[in-house]
Amino acid sequence: MSKASLGARGSTARSGTDLGTLFGRFLGSEAPVAIVGYDGSFAGAEDAPVRMEVRTPTALSYILSAPGELGLARAYVTGHLDVTGDLYQLLRTMTSVVDGLSVADRLWLLRQVGLGHLRRVPVPPEEAPGRVLRGIRGLRHSKHRDSAAISQHYDVSNRFYELVLGPSMAYTCACYPAEDSSLEEAQFHKFDLVCRKLGLKPGMRLLDVGCGWGGMVAHAAEHYGVRALGVTLSREQAQWGQKEIVARGLADRAEVRHLDYRDVPETGFDAVSSIGLTEHIGARNLPAYFRFLGSRLNERGRLLNHCITRPTNSDPNHTGPFIDRYVFPDGELEGVGTIISAMQDNGFEVRHSENLREHYARTLAAWCANLDLSWTEAAQEAGVRRARVWALYMAASRLAFERHKLELQQVLGVKVADDGQAAIPLRPDWGV
Template sequence: MGDAAGRIAALLTQALDVPPPLRIRAWDGSEAGPPDAPALVIRDRRALRRVLWRPDEVGLARGWVAGEIDVEGDLYEVMARFTRLGDQVDMTAKAPSALRRLSRLRDRHVRRVVREAVSLSGLGPPPKPPREEARSLRGGVHSMRRDRQAISHHYDVGNAFYGMVLGESMVYSCAYFAAPHAPLAEAQRDKLDLVCRKLGLRAGQRLLDVGCGWGSMALHAARTYGVEVVGVTLSGEQATYARKRVAEAGLADRVDIRLQDYRQVKDGPFDAISSVGMAEHVGSAEYRTYAHELHGLLRPGGRLLNHQISRRPVEGPYEVDPFIAAYVFPDGELSPVGTTVSILEDAGFEVRDVQSIREHYALTLRHWVGNLERNWDRAVRLTSPGRARVWRLYMAASAIAFEQNRIGVNQVLAVRTPASGESGLPLTREDWLFGDTLQK
């Protein structure tokens, strides 16, 4: 038996100035590291060559997607240890990732580290990336054409696959748990109802659901509150599925699902707008357009509920996570909640309420990962081994990020307050959240 694992552990210790927090098992059967720790399994030395040619999260992700890298033990614990390792080596949000440090070592280390890495990985050109990597998108960033391509990459991977991961609710956004162990379907229903109550929906009103997904919000609002709904999505598979659900529910006269960009909606005004888990796709360059478009689509006194993942503020330029950009959400961006609030206000909205539900998203993601793991063989059949591995990694890593307060999620309630200053909101928060007068 060789000692590839010991050499890898030594290489990482030299590069990062701290020993790796995981046990390493290499392709030659060797092991190194704490015996009671979860194991990072490197099945093929080609994974090291990927990282050597691309020393960042994308290089590592390519090995994971290809099945050359795996984890033995608790995946959440592995993610948590990786993030703690980042803290140990003093990686602030603007500093290079742990992997990129390998390419920025002090000169006296470079030759030795590179020579050892090449010896371990074997000589050769960069391996071809796994096919699940986002294809090259065409058109200007956040143009309508390119946004359709980006949305299709993430969402048009099969409704059966999403149904298996999301469960019966078919809601792909943070649920709202009345108790930590509440069933996911119940928590998703409570989230949809929380949005409807914040919007103050009443029978006969018009609701625009931006990024309507598979139609769950539109169906809940129409069925429970008696409103007319226009739902828009850029995903063809979502639109087809949502229309089928609407027809089966007998609500086709009240719910209109469109394959349409929000920038193309011209039949306002609406009494309320829900945007749940969609604004992350808008991008900083288009966010002011987003805010102004939605403001213009509301009648005076109308409400917007913007439900959006946020990041922590950082100094200097913001860098999109390269793994997420390459494999999960191409062109997606996160903004601090303060930036979101400021842009909504600049567009003319009066922001009336901001609620952080960060812990709820961690719980939601753990449900989704559990669904995926319990149905792993079916997930692979419905998509591919690489696609299933991407989803498992990004959802588990995201759960840890929410739990550790590295990212958050917020519901921002804003009103297009008329010149009279009458917002239409009851005097107390309890009244507009729980008052019986808001229920149908």
């Protein structure tokens, strides 16, 4: 990652106690991570494959002034805390270390580091305001505020996303058909799986809400002969997606619009796909969301909802402070039971649910590898700090899926006809 100089280094807050000694007490000699202090101290094995460098006293101020993930993120994004080696491995190790700290351990560490580090430091400009201050943009999940939130994350640089996502430009969980499948094969398989679950056939009409760069729209039009409309709140995504559709010769049956899904005027669709949009909807808005999608469907039309979910319905919906401030402002995650209940209560019969949790961990690992390989160009495109945000959140998200802190659920619903017909095969296997 970035190795930009941050100027002169200071001394530890408490004389006689170096940072290496402090961190070494909790790290352990067998950990695959070493810690280097700005005072020249060292903790961990000399040959550790990953090193975390606390480069300046400001790093400690960030960490102590906003304890937990937000302070660590600020220190890393600004470069006052640096990492050499695999960021995912560092998070995996340090999460275990932090989880093992008792209250007494934390208080001891705070006393040793020194209260002088509890000073206010500038918030990085890449950080969005807190939820309360964001209220000036409008009510949570209003059209204006949603547009601002989506723009912050997605309108970074299409070239940056090309480097991270690869040729598919699919920014959602892939589905790996085999252990040795590539990311591109897995993204193709994911789109194909959605098409099969939706029962797409030539001449049908598909609406893809939150369509991103149009991957699902193009796949359905090209391989299943449907007429497809995709809508996205990101202007850059829409421009890239429509250009790609024209380049692939699909403009006669596929379109990507810069449009809020709530403003889609057309009805009479045979299928709706929602891949990675529900995270931006909000728990309170789920009923209206599913009612609207149902209003766009013909009888016996199907909806495939693909989204990140919580492991339980009792988990909080709001994301943590790092994700909320740096990645997906106003994002919310619900348990799959909440999603299913909202579908059932608002016009859909639920016919199938599938958890692709391990597939998302593997997808994120592939994106992290792409970013590492293209780091120099990616950092030039989006800026070093923004690239660090993506590196951190993708590595942390991979760990969250692996540790079952998050799930990825595909839920298939059908708008049953008045006579009870659902037009679903008796025992569908989706061709897999």
